[in-house]
Amino acid sequence: METVVLESFEDQVAYSEIERWVTLATAGALMAYGFSRRNVPGMCLAVAAAPLVFKGVSGSWPLLHGVLSTDDTRVALSADRGIHVRESIRLEQPIAEVYRFWRSLENLPRFMTHLRCVTDLGNGRSHWEANGPAHVKVEWDAEIINDVGNSVIGWKSLPGSDVVTAGSVNFSTVRAGRSTQVSVHLQYSPPAGRAGALLASIFGRNPASMIREDLRRLKQLLEAGEVARADADAPGGRR
Amino acid sequence: MKAVCFYGKEDVRVESVPDPAILNPRDAIVRVTATAICGSDLHIYGGYIPTMEKGDVLGHEFMGEVVEVGRDNQRLKVGDRVVVPFTISCGRCFFCKEQLWSLCDNSNPNAWLAEKLYGYSGSGLFGYSHIYGGYAGGQAEFARVPFADVGPLKVESSLTDEQVLFLSDIFPTGYMAAENCQIKPGDTIAVWGCGPVGQFAIRSAYLLGAEKVIAIDRFPDRLALAASHGKAQVLNYDEVDVPDALRDLTGGQGPDACIDAVGLESHGTTLDAWYDRAKTSMYLATDRPHALRQAIGACRKGGIVSIPGVYGGWLDKFPLGAAFAKGLTLKMGQTHMQKYMPALLERIERGEIDPSFIITHRVTLDEAPEMYRTFRDKEDACIKVVMRPGHQQTRMPN
Ligand SMILES: NC(=O)c1ccc[n+]([C@@H]2O[C@H](COP(=O)([O-])OP(=O)(O)OC[C@H]3O[C@@H](n4cnc5c(N)ncnc54)[C@H](O)[C@@H]3O)[C@@H](O)[C@H]2O)c1
Ligand SMILES: [Zn+2]
Ligand SMILES: [Zn+2]
Numbered sequence: 001m002e003t004v005v006l007e008s009f010e011d012q013v014a015y016s017e018i019e020r021w022v023t024l025a026t027a028g029a030l031m032a033y034g035f036s037r038r039n040v041p042g043m044c045l046a047v048a049a050a051p052l053v054f055k056g057v058s059g060s061w062p063l064l065h066g067v068l069s070t071d072d073t074r075v076a077l078s079a080d081r082g083i084h085v086r087e088s089i090r091l092e093q094p095i096a097e098v099y100r101f102w103r104s105l106e107n108l109p110r111f112m113t114h115l116r117c118v119t120d121l122g123n124g125r126s127h128w129e130a131n132g133p134a135h136v137k138v139e140w141d142a143e144i145i146n147d148v149g150n151s152v153i154g155w156k157s158l159p160g161s162d163v164v165t166a167g168s169v170n171f172s173t174v175r176a177g178r179s180t181q182v183s184v185h186l187q188y189s190p191p192a193g194r195a196g197a198l199l200a201s202i203f204g205r206n207p208a209s210m211i212r213e214d215l216r217r218l219k220q221l222l223e224a225g226e227v228a229r230a231d232a233d234a235p236g237g238r239r
Numbered sequence: 240m241k242a243v244c245f246y247g248k249e250d251v252r253v254e255s256v257p258d259p260a261i262l263n264p265r266d267a268i269v270r271v272t273a274t275a276i277c278g279s280d281l282h283i284y285g286g287y288i289p290t291m292e293k294g295d296v297l298g299h300e301f302m303g304e305v306v307e308v309g310r311d312n313q314r315l316k317v318g319d320r321v322v323v324p325f326t327i328s329c330g331r332c333f334f335c336k337e338q339l340w341s342l343c344d345n346s347n348p349n350a351w352l353a354e355k356l357y358g359y360s361g362s363g364l365f366g367y368s369h370i371y372g373g374y375a376g377g378q379a380e381f382a383r384v385p386f387a388d389v390g391p392l393k394v395e396s397s398l399t400d401e402q403v404l405f406l407s408d409i410f411p412t413g414y415m416a417a418e419n420c421q422i423k424p425g426d427t428i429a430v431w432g433c434g435p436v437g438q439f440a441i442r443s444a445y446l447l448g449a450e451k452v453i454a455i456d457r458f459p460d461r462l463a464l465a466a467s468h469g470k471a472q473v474l475n476y477d478e479v480d481v482p483d484a485l486r487d488l489t490g491g492q493g494p495d496a497c498i499d500a501v502g503l504e505s506h507g508t509t510l511d512a513w514y515d516r517a518k519t520s521m522y523l524a525t526d527r528p529h530a531l532r533q534a535i536g537a538c539r540k541g542g543i544v545s546i547p548g549v550y551g552g553w554l555d556k557f558p559l560g561a562a563f564a565k566g567l568t569l570k571m572g573q574t575h576m577q578k579y580m581p582a583l584l585e586r587i588e589r590g591e592i593d594p595s596f597i598i599t600h601r602v603t604l605d606e607a608p609e610m611y612r613t614f615r616d617k618e619d620a621c622i623k624v625v626m627r628p629g630h631q632q633t634r635m636p637n
Pocket of ligand 2: 299408
C-alpha cells in the first residue's frame with residue numbers, strides 16, 4: 001500500500017512540474033508573439049497570457065535598486081553594480097573579417113538597431129548616439145581602452161555621458177578553426193537605472209535579448225550579406 | 240495581384256493584395272506558373288498552426304518564371320524558369336554548409352520567436368506562419384523569393400510544369416524520408432499515410448533499393464494508387480489490425496524501417512489541442528492510438544523510424560521505452576530541400592519517375608477555397624491539387 005501512495009505522490013510532483021513547464025513555455029511564446037505584433041489584438045494576446053506566467057513562475061520579481069548617480073565607470077559599474085549582459089554567437093567567417101568589421105565602429109548601427117550613429121573621433125575616441133526610452137536621444141563619448149587585433153576590443157564611456165557604460169567583445173576561433181565566436185560583455189547604468197531596464201524588459205526590449213538580436217543581425221550581415229526580412233515589413237507591403 | 244489568403248480556421252479567400260517587391264539584394268521575384276496545396280497547408284486550414292494572421296498569403300509549393308532579380312543575385316536572370324524550394328536558406332551558415340538546409344540560421348526574421356518555443360529556430364518557410372518568418376506564400380500570381388541565388392532550381396529541359404513542380408516539396412520530402420531509412424537490399428519498409436508525401440516515400444524507397452514496401456491508409460483511392468503506381472502491398476487500417484498484419488508480412492521480425500507520412504493530425508495531438516492542454520492541464524490524460532506510436536511499436540529491433548509527418552508540440556504517451564528497448568533510430572525534420580533537388584531533377588529527366596502521377600485536380604487560383612475543403616475531406620478522390628495562377632501579365636510595374 002505504501003508504495004502505491006508514494007508513487008501517486010511522485011506522479012503528482014512530476015505532473016505539476018510538467019504542467020508548470022508547459023504553462024511557462026506557452027505563456028512565454030504567446031506573450032512574445034503578442035508584444036511583437038505591436039497592435040491591439042497582439043497586445044491583448046500578450047496581456048491575456050500574463051496570468052499564465054503567474055501560474056508558471058515561482059519566486060518573485062527582482063527588487064528595484066536605487067538609480068545610480070555617478071558617471072565614473074569604475075564606481076558605477078564596479079563589482080556587480082549596473083546591468084551586465086553577456087551574449088555570444090558563432091559565424092562562418094574568418095576571424096580577421098569579423099574583427100575588422102566590428103573595429104570600424106561606424107558599422108555598429110548596421111546591426112545594433114538602437115544605435116543611431118557612431119562617429120570615430122580618432123585617438124580611440126568615439127561619439128555614440130542611441131534611441132533611449134520613449135525615443136529620447138541618448139548620447140555619450142567612449143574610448144577604446146583595450147584593443148588586441150583579432151582578439152578583443154574593450155571600451156568605456158567618458159565622464160559627462162548620458163549613460164555610464166563599459167564593455168568588451170572577444171573574438172576567438174572555434175570548431176577547429178572553421179568558425180569564429182564573438183562574445184559580448186556589456187555593462188551599463190541606463191538613464192532610468194535598473195527600474196528603467198526592468199520596465200523596458202516587460203515590453204520585450206530587455207537588454208540581453210536586444211544584444212542577442214544585434215548579434216543575430218551581425219551574423220546575418222556577415223554570413224548571408226543581408227538581414228532577413230519578410231514581406232510584411234516591406235514599404236508599401238501588405239501591412 | 241491575386242493571392243490565396245488565410246482568414247481563419249477553414250476560411251481561405253482569394254484576395255487582391257499588393258505585388259511583392261525586391262527587399263534584399265539576393266531576392267528575386269517569380270511569376271508563379273504552377274502551385275499546389277500541401278498536406279501541411281491543411282494543418283493551417285484546420286487552425287492548428289499558431290501565429291498565422293488574417294491576410295497571410297498561403298502556399299509553399301510553387302514554380303514560375305523570374306521577372307526581377309536583386310542586385311547581388313548573380314545566378315538568376317529574368318526569364319529563367321525555376322522551381323522554388325519551400326525552405327528559405329542562406330547557403331552560407333554552418334547548417335547550410337552541412338547540407339542541413341531546413342535548419343538555416345539566417346533566414347527566419349522571427350527566429351527569436353521560434354527559439355522561445357523550440358530552443359533554436361529552423362529556416363524561414365514560405366506561407367507558413369510568423370513563427371517561420373512571416374514570408375508571403377506562393378499560392379499567388381507573384382512571389383518574392385529570398386536568397387534566390389541558392390534556393391531556386393533552374394529547369395532548362397522541356398519537362399512540363401506538372402513534372403517538376405513537386406521538386407518544391409513533396410518529392411524531396413518523400414525521398415529524404417526514404418533515404419533516412421538507410422535502405423539495404425532486401426529491406427522491407429512500412430509507410431503510414433498514402434497522401435502525396437507517402438506516395439513519394441513509397442516510390443523513393445523502391446528507387447533506393449527496398450525489396451518490399453507496405454503502405455497503410457484507409458482511403459481506397461489512395462491505397463489503390465499506392466498499389467498500382469507505387470507497387471506497394473497495401474493495408475487498410477479500417478479493415479486489418481496493422482501491427483498484426485506487419486508482423487505476419489515480415490515473418491514476425493517487423494519492418495526494417497517505418498515511415499510516418501501522416502503527421503500531427505492523425506492523432507488528435509493538434510497544436511490547437513496542445514494550447515488547450517496547456518491551459519486546462521488535460522494534456523497528460525489523452526491516450527489515442529496514432530501512426531507514430533504504431534510505427535515505433537511495429538519497427539524491428541535496431542530499425543529506423545523516419546518521420547516526414549509534421550509535429551508541433553509535446554507528444555503524449557510517446558513510447559520512448561519501446562524505442563529504447565529495441566535500439567531504434569529516429570530521424571525527422573523539415574526536408575533539406577536544396578540537397579536533393581538537383582539529383583531528383585536528373586531522375587525525372589532520365590525518366591525514372593514522373594511526379595505528375597499524383598495530380599488529381601487541376602484548377603485556377605480562384606477555386607482554392609473549394610479545393611482546400613475537398614483536399615482536406617479527401618472527397619472526389621482528391622490526392623493532389625495543382626493551381627494555375629494564369630499566364631497573362633497582371634503585375635503592376637514598381
Ligand atoms: N517534413 C517535411 O518537410 C514535410 C513536407 C511536406 C509535408 N509534410 C507533412 O507530411 C504529412 C503528410 O502530408 P500529405 O501532403 O501527404 O498529407 P495528406 O493529408 O494528404 O496525407 C495524410 C494521409 O495520412 C492518412 N492517415 C491518417 N491517419 C492515419 C493513420 N493512423 N495511419 C495511416 N494513415 C493515416 C490519411 O488518410 C491521409 O491519406 C503532413 O503532416 C505534412 O505536413 C512534411
Ligand atoms: Zn508542403
Ligand atoms: Zn543558412
